[in-house]
Every structure is written in C-alpha cells, then in structure tokens.
Amino acid sequence: MSDEDITLTAGDAEAVVQPGNGGRIGSLRVAGTELLRQGDRFGCFPMVPWCGRIRDGRFRDGATVHQMPLNAPPHAIHGTVRDGAWRVARRSQDEAVLTYDLVDPWPYPGRVTQVVALTEDALTLTMAVETYGSSFPAQIGWHPWFHRTLGGADVTLDFTPAWQEERGADHLPTGNRVEPKPGPWDDCFGMPDGVDVTLTWPGQLELNVSSREEWVVVYDEQEAAVCVEPQTGPPDGLNTLPRLVTPLEPLEAATTWRWRRL
Template sequence: MPVVLESDRVRAVIDPARGARLTSLLLDGHEVLARASDPAIDPAIGDGCFPMVPWAGRIRDGVLHLGGHDYQLPTVDDGNALHGLGHVTGWQSIGAGSFELAISSPWPTPGVATLTYTLLAAGLRIELSWDDDTDTPCSVGLHPWFRRRLDRGEEVELSLDIERMVERGNDGLPTGRLVDPSTGPWDDCFRLGSAPVLTWPGVLQLTLTSSTPWWVIYDQPADTVCVEPQTAPPDAFTHPELQPDGSWPRGIWLELNGRLL
C-alpha cells in the first residue's frame, strides 16, 4: 500500500512494494516526476525515483571481481548488471517514511539497506544507506526521472557545474579516464562542482543537493530527464582511477528543493 507524506507545499508518494521508490512528488501542486514513454526502457527502472544499492549504474558483464573471487550478478539485455538489487523487490516499513531491505546472494556480503524520506519546507530529503559490517566496495545512488515539461510552461533547462566527465568506450561503459565534457545529449557520468538545477521557466526551479560530486545525466529521451547522484561512477569497481581515495561511501543523501518562479 502506498505511503503518503504531505505538507502545505509538498506531497510525496512512496510504493514499498516497488523498491520503496518515490512514485510521485508534487511541489506547490506541480508533479515533477515522470514515467518514461520509450518502450525500449524496462518498466522496472522507468519511473519515479528509485534506490540503487548495493551498486549504482552498470557493472561490466555482471561480474564483480573482489578479493581474488568473481561474483556473477544478474544481467539485463545489454549483458551488464544494472542498478543494484533494491529496486525490484518490496521493502519493509520501519517507521514514518523509513524503509528497510535485507540483501544477500548474489551480492557477496549480506547486509541491510535503509531508505528514508523526510519532508522539507519546500521539498524532500532522501537518505539511502548500505550496512554489511564490512569494508567491501559498494556504490549506492538514487535514480529520479523528471518531466521535461510540467503541467504548463516551457521545457526544462538543466544547469550543470561540470568539472570532469567519465569517458565511455564504444561499449558505452567507462574506460576509467576523466575527460573534458562533450556536448549533450548524454547518458554519462560527471563530477560536478556544485548542485545541479532544473528550471521550468516561469513555473518552478528545483535544486538538487547531494553528499556526492558524482552525477549521471540521462537526457536522451524526448519527454524525460534523469539526474542521478551516485557515490561512485558506474563500473568503478574495475577502475582504480574512479574509486574513492579512502573507504567506499556507504550512504548518500539527496535534497530536492523547489522554488516557484
């Protein structure tokens, strides 16, 4: 049964049965989340805002190399593992706006993911964490689908403070190199210097603040834009240049703050 969090300016709807994903976010009466219309996009990953845990993005061939062992993860049509194990199953409610999921095989270290939604004055805070009592590499992230157009007004404008871009090879996966950004449209990971901003001119401005500098931007579809914070770039497990200097972050937060224009 959906869970609804509501205030004067914000209404958030969460579906525990579908990865505890955010299925609707109304800011001052405007729905900002979308469902992808492209039939080539898997419906399991094509709407709302869902958690990616214990890995975010793709892992090449679905093979995780850790400690001298190979672990085979489930793959999608392109032959790679995609977006973790938390978005395709039901989560348990553990309190107002908080949810929990135990994850084990095929991931090598059993653990618990926790997802919490908290209303803000003009938006929403989302927190996702992964705890497996080890220092095993992991990555977590959040995958929102935003509308290009709201119920009125012009198409969204995306403002990005790009520092570097993760280079992709001919297979679409990272090479491990950081390069200067190309022009869009993108399905790429970037290191940003400040919060990305989505502006629907004359209607609403949405600022996305997160604990991570890594963001995947997917703006190729005609009717949606994805702006996804991740603790590490896709396939970082096999690319030392894309890995954190210290321990792998085991949590992420994202705040979505709206402002009427």
C-alpha cells in the same frame, strides 16, 4: 514487507513512497504539479548496491569474482534493491524510514536503510548500507525521472562539472577524463565540491539537486524525462573505484532536491 504506498505531506508538497515497488518515490507534487514521470519503472528509485552498469555483470572482491544477472545485456545495471519490497520501519506525516535486507543474487548479507524526508520546499533522501558479516564493495545512488516538460515549458539543465567521464561504445567509462561536452547525455560527470545541478522549467519551477557526493550521471536522451543521478562513484565503480562497507563503517549518502516556484 508492505505493498501499501505512503503519502507524505508538507505545505503544498506531497510525495508518495512505494515500499512494495523497490522503495521508490512514485510521485512528487508541488502545488498539484507532478514533477516525476509516472509508471512502475519510473518515479525515483534507489540504486544499491551498485549504480549504473557493471561491465559484463562481473566485479572482483579480492581474489573472488562475482557474477550478477545481466539485466541490461551485456551488463548488469542499477543494483538489486529496486526489484524488491522494502519494510516500513517508521512513518509520520512528513517522513518515512524503509529497510531492505540484501539477498541473492547479491553475495553478501547486509541491510539498506532509506530515509525519505519532506518539507515545504525540499525532499531529502538518505541511504546507508551496513554489513551483517564481512566487508564488501558497494555504491549508493538515486535515479529520478523528472518530467521534461511542465506546464508547456521544457526544462533546462545548469551545472558546471570539473570533468566528464569519457564514455566508450559499451556505455561505460573508459578511464579517461575529458572536458564536459554538450548534450544529449547518458554520461557521468565529476563535481569534486559536491553535486549541484539546477533544473529550470521557465515560468513554472526551479529545482536544485544537491549532494555531498562528487559523481552525477545525467541522462536526457528520452523525450519524456530527464534524469539527474547523484551517486557515490562512477558506473562500473565496483571494479574501478570501490567503496567498502565494513562492520565498523557503513556506506552513507544523501541527496536533497530543493524547489521554488517561478
């Protein structure tokens, strides 16, 4: 395990990786400008082995029902790996590779590997979940907290989802797909051709969040930050749209944030 932060650099870009704080990206600076909300709970954290909320903290795998801790009562939220310390497998000036062994309360043995790669104009995050034994359902996602305001300019979001998951009073998808609605959002959207969301701080920076995955949660109900969260399935997806990790096939996903100064 390592509690020591890792600073990656490429050109005028700098990213701080925090193995001891859930494997999160604690800072991303472009030409000295911080893009991520600061604080132990913020930055950008990995959501594994599930994303968003699990209804009542329960999910079914075959005939077995598993109960996760209700860390967002009455639900369980955002997986378990953001609460643990990761190991540093490899590091260089512009790349870090971290691993995390899945432990209780997650009921299945397995390993998560995250690669953080920085270039002069992009940050790419790649994750894989593999099993040490039996197959199990899982999800992968990322939860970045981008500053709402940079240099006095408020961010605008541009994306064209094919649908929005109707959200119930319990903040979980009802199973109905509806036409995308205007914000503010704490909502999941479908983008079958891949996640493609552009954040623009006028006169400052444009940043594009992309992923081959087709699900993204957008959360902009806080004054300080907006979140654009690519993930491999919708909230409560362990119950409604499980992706299996098998001995022959790990679950893999990636997202790239690419920026340009305006």
